[in-house]
Amino acid sequence: MARTDDRFREAYNRLLDHCAEQKVGDHLPAELALASYLDVSRTIVRSALERLRAERIIDWSGRSKTLLRLPVEADRLPVQTDQLSAEELERQFLDWVLRFDVPPGTALNVTDLSRKFGVPAHGLQEFLASLSRFGLVQRRLRGGWELAGFTRDYAVELSDFRIMLELNAVSQLVALPDEHGIWPRLHALEAAHNELAADIDTRFQDFSLLDEQFHAAIGSVVRNRFAAEFQKVITLIFHYHYQWDKKDERDRNLAAIGEHLKTIEALRARDEARALKSAREHLDTSKQTLLSSLRSHSLA
Amino acid sequence: MARTDDRFREAYNRLLDHCAEQKVGDHLPAELALASYLDVSRTIVRSALERLRAERIIDWSGRSKTLLRLPVEADRLPVQTDQLSAEELERQFLDWVLRFDVPPGTALNVTDLSRKFGVPAHGLQEFLASLSRFGLVQRRLRGGWELAGFTRDYAVELSDFRIMLELNAVSQLVALPDEHGIWPRLHALEAAHNELAADIDTRFQDFSLLDEQFHAAIGSVVRNRFAAEFQKVITLIFHYHYQWDKKDERDRNLAAIGEHLKTIEALRARDEARALKSAREHLDTSKQTLLSSLRSHSLA
């Protein structure tokens, strides 16, 4: 079979459901009406009717479609639709790359990966092509793909880009009006940071999540599809590396909390210069953490 | 045939060339040696040898490969390799979209486009997938692609992103040492701008190219793959729209030259604040031009 007939199967089953609500001898609506009801093309409706006739559930000739018997459970067609969405695939792929420390230059096997992630090879190809815009993967000279990141250069450039994006967000944030939803959100974040700081010895590992929320909040004020697209990838990468580098984790996180709080304070005071300075310091620290995390994984 | 055998054909021809330099009765090197010489796998070498034998150019049995006759021109296999590169495809695609004013929401026909651009449908699919990261195209609900940009929103966000990228570049530029190659480049640009300004009445249409060079020069100081990737697309889009909007073209260009010159002057004076201010003014103008160009094409 060339392409899956899931669409047909689902429509057929729903058509059975419709039949089940009728009485024997009743007539079914016109093809076009059924098509619109099932949200499907007439071609599928006709295939389904054909099948209903073959199963002797209806009598069909010309415009008359008469119900001969009520459908039973056994009439239903099996249908499996546990397909991964594009978003889910992206998360899983990065998860795989980062968690298993796939080294730069590794050849990516489309057939193998499509099995691993349970998506058609086609979809994976497409996904890799889209990732190539981020320089994460690239085509090999004679066909196939290879993992390009995360080299040291990549990490540096990614961090720099992140810094630029986020400082831009900070600048926009301080100019927002009092009614904007960001202010209560920052207030809540401030409280959460203070709570975590008080419990730092036992809960220092919760910081990773808080860090994500903090940066997401700042990024959220920028309504820009390009920035948003990048932020998704950046967030994932930093998130993983943060969790890796276990050295001095408690102290690092405590220091980062302090930097966050300073930034939040400056933001709430609408002090752009101070907010930028504070944010830049934090982002620079973050960049260094990413780099040292790479060194310790000897990927650099 | 499933995939092209261009690789075989080219190798075969080069093998003929090699044979032409030998004498009848000479022996050819081992398969592996030939493979390395032709930069090709042994499989191809063996296919080529097979063909040489079929053409009675060599006698081949086991390890002995004896030249029976010198090859002639007619022995060569025809090979066509006028394939579009990925870069070329990108340029052509954007060219098509922008030049023919393809409206947002248009369904993109992969079969049709692959014919139009002379690339295998596969390659086009991949290209569209990569463009989807820029939000220029998106998948349709039930398969296929559609053109998403250039709506007004898209243009606004693209412009904003461009402004961010370029102001960042300006900040980095003023911090560069005297020995950096950017300074003579700026000097040359300044001269070119002055020349054009003097001749504005006759040469005002040359400004589009100069504008491109100006922004490319500023962008070139940022060594960042992400920024570079975006700049490519941004440059193309702005370039086209600039050429479209014919209203007040001379005056607009003259004004832009003035803005460029002010920016160059500030840059060369290492005055970051002034350079940023001047650059921002110019970029804002540019944004407005793009928007009004959209309006006049009634795509907004």
Place this chain on the structure above:
DNA sequence: GGTATTGTCGACAATTATTAAAAACAATTG
């Protein structure tokens, strides 16, 4: 016997072919 070379096979990716689905158009019925 050891090394260079060749024969064979499996894996993968690029391309073609096939199929499901949609949409357009023509024919027909009430």
Place this chain on the structure above:
DNA sequence: CAATTGTTTTTAATAATTGTCGACAATACC
């Protein structure tokens, strides 16, 4: 003549095929 059905064309998703590569086993030569 308007609603409905029959037919054909077009398109995208998937399967199948083929070219290419690399690895390993077998063989020939020293």
